Every structure is written in C-alpha cells, then in structure tokens.
Amino acid sequence: MIVLDYSDKRPIYEQIVDRMQTLIASGILEPDEKLPSVRSLAVDLSINPNTIQRAYSELERSGFIYSVKGRGNFVRADEDLLMIQQEKLLDAVKKQARSCRDQKIELDRVLVCIKEVYEEEPV
Amino acid sequence: MIVLDYSDKRPIYEQIVDRMQTLIASGILEPDEKLPSVRSLAVDLSINPNTIQRAYSELERSGFIYSVKGRGNFVRADEDLLMIQQEKLLDAVKKQARSCRDQKIELDRVLVCIKEVYEEEPV
Amino acid sequence: MIVLDYSDKRPIYEQIVDRMQTLIASGILEPDEKLPSVRSLAVDLSINPNTIQRAYSELERSGFIYSVKGRGNFVRADEDLLMIQQEKLLDAVKKQARSCRDQKIELDRVLVCIKEVYEEEPV
Amino acid sequence: MIVLDYSDKRPIYEQIVDRMQTLIASGILEPDEKLPSVRSLAVDLSINPNTIQRAYSELERSGFIYSVKGRGNFVRADEDLLMIQQEKLLDAVKKQARSCRDQKIELDRVLVCIKEVYEEEPV
DNA sequence: GTGGTCTAGACCACG
DNA sequence: GTGGTCTAGACCACC
Numbered sequence: 001m002i003v004l005d006y007s008d009k010r011p012i013y014e015q016i017v018d019r020m021q022t023l024i025a026s027g028i029l030e031p032d033e034k035l036p037s038v039r040s041l042a043v044d045l046s047i048n049p050n051t052i053q054r055a056y057s058e059l060e061r062s063g064f065i066y067s068v069k070g071r072g073n074f075v076r077a078d079e080d081l082l083m084i085q086q087e088k089l090l091d092a093v094k095k096q097a098r099s100c101r102d103q104k105i106e107l108d109r110v111l112v113c114i115k116e117v118y119e120e121e122p123v
Numbered sequence: 124m125i126v127l128d129y130s131d132k133r134p135i136y137e138q139i140v141d142r143m144q145t146l147i148a149s150g151i152l153e154p155d156e157k158l159p160s161v162r163s164l165a166v167d168l169s170i171n172p173n174t175i176q177r178a179y180s181e182l183e184r185s186g187f188i189y190s191v192k193g194r195g196n197f198v199r200a201d202e203d204l205l206m207i208q209q210e211k212l213l214d215a216v217k218k219q220a221r222s223c224r225d226q227k228i229e230l231d232r233v234l235v236c237i238k239e240v241y242e243e244e245p246v
Numbered sequence: 247m248i249v250l251d252y253s254d255k256r257p258i259y260e261q262i263v264d265r266m267q268t269l270i271a272s273g274i275l276e277p278d279e280k281l282p283s284v285r286s287l288a289v290d291l292s293i294n295p296n297t298i299q300r301a302y303s304e305l306e307r308s309g310f311i312y313s314v315k316g317r318g319n320f321v322r323a324d325e326d327l328l329m330i331q332q333e334k335l336l337d338a339v340k341k342q343a344r345s346c347r348d349q350k351i352e353l354d355r356v357l358v359c360i361k362e363v364y365e366e367e368p369v
Numbered sequence: 370m371i372v373l374d375y376s377d378k379r380p381i382y383e384q385i386v387d388r389m390q391t392l393i394a395s396g397i398l399e400p401d402e403k404l405p406s407v408r409s410l411a412v413d414l415s416i417n418p419n420t421i422q423r424a425y426s427e428l429e430r431s432g433f434i435y436s437v438k439g440r441g442n443f444v445r446a447d448e449d450l451l452m453i454q455q456e457k458l459l460d461a462v463k464k465q466a467r468s469c470r471d472q473k474i475e476l477d478r479v480l481v482c483i484k485e486v487y488e489e490e491p492v
Numbered sequence: 493g494t495g496g497t498c499t500a501g502a503c504c505a506c507g
Numbered sequence: 508g509t510g511g512t513c514t515a516g517a518c519c520a521c522c
Contacts, residue, residue: 011512025226038495048514053496061430066253070494070521076253086228090236093223096216097240103148105209107241111234113213117220118230130435130445134506171507257521271472294522332474336482339469342462343486349394351455353487357480359459363466364476380497406509417499422511439506439509 001028004045012047016055024064024075025085031077035065038073127168135170139178147187147198148208154200158188161196250291258293262301270310270321271331277323281311284319370397373414381416385424393433393444394454400446404434407442 002019004012023029035041038056042049056073059065063081067073100110125142127135146152158164161179165172179196182188186204190196223233248265250258269275281287284302288295302319305311309327313319346356371388373381392398404410407425411418425442428434432450436442469479 013512022222022225027227037493039493050515051513054512056495067495068252068521069255069257069496072494082226086226089219089223089226089228090232093219093233093236094240096212096219097237098243099145100212100216101241101243102145103205103209103212104150105212107238109213110216110237113216114220114233114237115230117217118224120221120224129437132438134438136506174507177507259521268468268471273473297522300521328472332472335465335469335472335474336478339465339479339482340486342458342465343483344489345391346458346462347487347489348391349451349455349458350396351458353484355459356462356483359462360466360479360483361476363463364470366467366470382497407511408509419500420498423497425510436510437506438511441509 002041002045004047013051013055013058016052017058020055020059021064021085025082029075031075033075035073035075125164125168127170136174136178136181139175140181143178143182144187144208148205152198154198156198158196158198248287248291250293259297259300259304262298263304266301266305267310267331271328275321277321279321281319281321371410371414373416382420382424382427385421386427389424389428390433390454394451398444400444402444404442404444 001023002016004015008015020029020035029035035056036044038049038052042052045052056065056067060067060073063078064076065073066076097110101107124146125139127138131138143152143158152158158179159167161172161175165175168175179188179190183190183196186201187199188196189199220233224230247269248262250261254261266275266281275281281302282290284295284298288298291298302311302313306313306319309324310322311319312322343356347353370392371385373384375381377384389398389404398404404425405413407418407421411421414421425434425436429436429442432447433445434442435445466479470476
C-alpha cells in the first residue's frame with residue numbers, strides 16, 4: 001500500500017504522510033479504521049520505527065488520524081479537513097499553472113495533460 | 124527582478140536558479156543578454172557571493188547561460204532546451220493532476236482553476 | 247455519568263479518576279454511596295475491567311473511596327481530603343495565572359473570564 | 370533562560386516549546402532575534418540535540434520561529450499568533466474555573482489567588 | 493502488544 | 508558551524 005522512493009529528495013516520513021493522506025482522502029482507508037502499527041509498518045518497509053512514528057505524529061497533528069496509547073492509530077472522520085486539503089491542492093495547481101503561463105506553454109496543452117491523467121487508472 | 128524568501132524551505136541558490144530560468148523562458152531576459160555580475164548581484168541581495176556563483180554554475184551546467192572568462196555570464200539562445208523545460212513542467216503538472224484525481228477533486232474544478240490563471244495578468 | 251474521550255491524550259484510567267473526584271467533591275456522589283461495580287462499569291464504558299480496577303485503586307489509595315471485599319466500592323466521607331483537593335486546584339490556578347501574566351494578558355481579562363464561568367449553569 | 374524539570378511528567382521537548390513561547394510572547398526574545406543553535410543549547414541543557422531539534426521544529430510548525438538552513442533559528446514577528454495564543458490560554462483558564470466551581474470553591478478565593486500572582490515578580 | 497520519548501551517533505545539504 | 512533526517516537501541520506508560 002505504501003512504496004518508498006529513495007531517489008526522491010523528499011524525506012521518507014514525508015512520503016509516508018502524503019501517501020496516507022491520499023489513502024484517507026480517497027476513502028481507501030475508512031474512518032476509524034486501524035492503521036498498521038508503528039513497529040509492523042517499520043518492518044514492512046524495512047526502515048526505522050522512529051521514522052514511522054514521526055510520520056504518524058504529523059498525521060495526528062494535522063488531524064488525519066488519532067492515536068490511542070496501547071491500542072494503535074486510527075483514521076479520523078473529518079469532512080472539513082478533507083475540504084481544506086483539496087483547497088490547498090488547488091492552490092498548488094494554480095501556482096504551477098502560473099509557471100506554465102510564464103513559460104509560454106499554451107493553455108490547451110496544459111488542459112489536455114490534465115484530461116489525460118483523469119482518464120488513467122485510479123489509485 | 125529577484126526576490127528571496129528566507130522562510131521558504133528551498134535553498135537560496137535554487138530560488139535564484141528557478142527565477143532565472145523563468146525570466147529566460149519567458150523572454151524577459153533575451154538571448155546573449157548579460158546577467159548581473161556575481162559580485163554585484165551578491166551585494167544587491169545581500170547574500171554570500173558563493174551562493175550566486177553556485178546558482179550561475181547550475182544554470183551553466185544545465186545550458187541556460189554561458190560564461191565568458193573576464194566578461195561575465197550571458198543568456199544562451201537554445202530553443203531545444205526551453206522545450207525540454209516545458210516537458211519537465213508538464214510532467215510535474217501530470218503528477219499533480221494525479222493527486223487531484225486521487226483526492227476525488229472533480230476534473231472541471233481543476234480545469235477551471237487553470238483557465239482562471241491564464242486569464243490573469245502576466246509576470 | 248462518565249464520558250470517555252479517546253482523542254484525549256490522558257490515559258483512560260486517569261479520566262475516570264478525575265471524573266469520580268469531581269463527582270465526589272461536588273456532592274453528586276454522596277458519602278457511603280456505592281459506586282458501580284468494576285465489571286458493570288467496564289461493560290458500560292466498553293473498556294477493559296483492568297482499567298476500571300486501576301482507577302478505583304488510585305481512588306482508594308488517595309482516600310476518595312474505600313472498598314469492602316465482596317460488597318463493592320463506596321464513597322469516603324472526608325472533609326480534610328476535599329480541602330486538600332481544593333488547595334491543589336488553587337495551586338494549579340496560580341500556575342496558570344503566572345502564564346497569563348507572563349504573556350501580558352491584562353489582569354481584568356482573566357478576572358472577567360472567571361466571573362463569567364461562575365455565572366454559568368452548574369455541572 | 371531555560372530550566373528543565375525532570376520530575377515533570379511532560380516531555381522535555383514540550384517544556385522547551387512552552388518556555389520559548391513564553392519568552393517570545395513576553396517580548397524577552399525580540400522579532401528576528403537568533404535563538405541559540407540546536408547543538409549549543411543541547412550542550413547547555415546537557416540533553417540530546419535531537420530533543421532540541423524537535424522542540425524547534427514544533428515552534429516552527431506553529432509559527433513562532435522560522436529556520437534558515439545553515440544559519441539558525443529566528444523569532445518570527447506575528448502579532449496575530451500571539452493573540453490566538455492568548456485566547457487559547459484564556460480558554461484553559463475557563464476550563465479550570467469550571468473545575469473550581471464544581472468543587473464548590475468560592476469565587477472570591479479564586480479571584481484572590483489570581484490577584485496575588487499578578488502582584489508577584491515578573492518572568 | 494501498543495504508542496511515545498530520549499539518547500547516541502552518523503550523514504547530508506547549506507552558507 | 509548550521510539545521511534536517513535517519514538509524515539503532517533503550518525505557519516508560521498504557522491496555
């Protein structure tokens with residue numbers, strides 16, 4: 001469910017955070033569903049448990065999951081948060097669109113790109 | 124022409140590289156135009172000349188500028204390179220579009236965002 | 247009478263202890279009144295009986311309740327203890343007041359807050 | 370400037386975060402002032418640099434400081450944030466006041482406590 | 493078994 | 508020298 005990319009410059013914990021957010025936002029992980037335990041996921045991905053711990057802490061801080069000591073981490077049901085997340089993503093889209101425009105890429109080429117992606121396979 | 128953002132997590136030299144690339148790709152800096160000297164730009168931005176030097180080196184390595192010993196750095200006229208840059212940017216757009224799709228953002232919302240941006244003022 | 251908050255970072259047993267202390271101090275639970283049995287309360291809150299047991303043990307240790315083997319747990323009538331509890335709480339109030347003062351919150355704003363609360367509805 | 374309390378149940382990094390927030394809110398640390406470096410503070414308090422790092426990360430995340438790689442951490446000037454911080458603190462005060470009220474502590478005793486504190490020495 | 497904190501020590505990127 | 512990430516290994520509290 002999670003694939004790490006060591007050639008990516010972004011830190012590992014951030015890749016995990018992003019992936020989990022996507023899994024939650026897309027509904028693949030349902031509200032109150034239990035996430036893999038810190039240690040088991042660490043073994044799975046063969047990385048240090050601290051790194052998973054950090055990813056989970058970030059997810060809890062930003063409200064995507066809640067953690068119960070001695071029991072595990074669980075998906076939080078929060079529609080508002082997902083909305084805010086979408087807005088953030090759209091802001092990023094706009095920023096990128098400005099780069100395209102500044103580099104004289106025609107509008108249609110951009111739109112076609114987007115449409116292509118939406119016709120691909122889902123997650 | 125260049126504004127640094129110290130609260131941005133990206134390194135200073137990278138901000139400069141990006142900005143220069145945009146200025147070149149958008150035609151604001153014209154082919155064979157002379158860039159500000161390392162030292163003068165360093166004074167302007169009140170940062171270490173080494174940082175400017177690094178940015179210029181990166182730009183030269185990736186072919187956006189050429190340097191002439193004792194005279195300065197100049198914008199290279201290279202249509203192919205600009206094309207490659209555009210492709211890179213479009214790849215990034217696709218990657219982002221996948222995120223939007225995975226987070227269940229409707230296609231139309233994304234397209235509208237892009238169109239809005241293209242109707243804004245240029246650089 | 248007791249509501250657990252799993253997203254609270256405090257341990258479950260501590261939430262129960264606190265709540266019971268409040269119920270006793272406020273007189274809602276009267277002296278020599280019988281508390282719910284460990285097992286029944288565990289079923290009620292759908293948690294592990296061990297957790298209830300731990301809460302009751304803490305309450306007994308600190309003198310709020312006494313337990314009679316084979317009969318159950320009962321509220322202890324102890325005026326002194328309640329006084330000590332009040333002193334503890336007032337110490338906490340002072341500590342918090344210092345934070346307010348250090349953060350340059352005007353004295354009046356704090357006093358008004360307190361007064362507002364005392365005019366609200368009781369438990 | 371910072372004193373750790375090992376008998377406190379709260380984690381060390383949290384104590385540091387709180388203390389720094391107070392120092393910033395009270396104006397002892399001024400905007401754009403440089404904080405002690407991660408390593409030097411670690412030596413000072415004789416704790417692991419990772420713990421300082423964590424505290425600083427939290428402070429950056431919540432907007433109290435900004436960090437520049439290779440240069441250090443600096444106090445951020447943000448009036449709004451301080452206001453929000455004050456509101457949070459007053460909410461905590463109200464919560465505590467409810468406990469006092471529920472435990473039948475007279476209003477005047479609480480008010481006197483607060484006033485006493487405000488007449489003590491500052492930070 | 494679970495999450496959470498801390499230490500020790502290492503490596504990298506930046507200026 | 509600065510911040511940032513990661514590993515390895517330990518200890519604690521909770522359930």
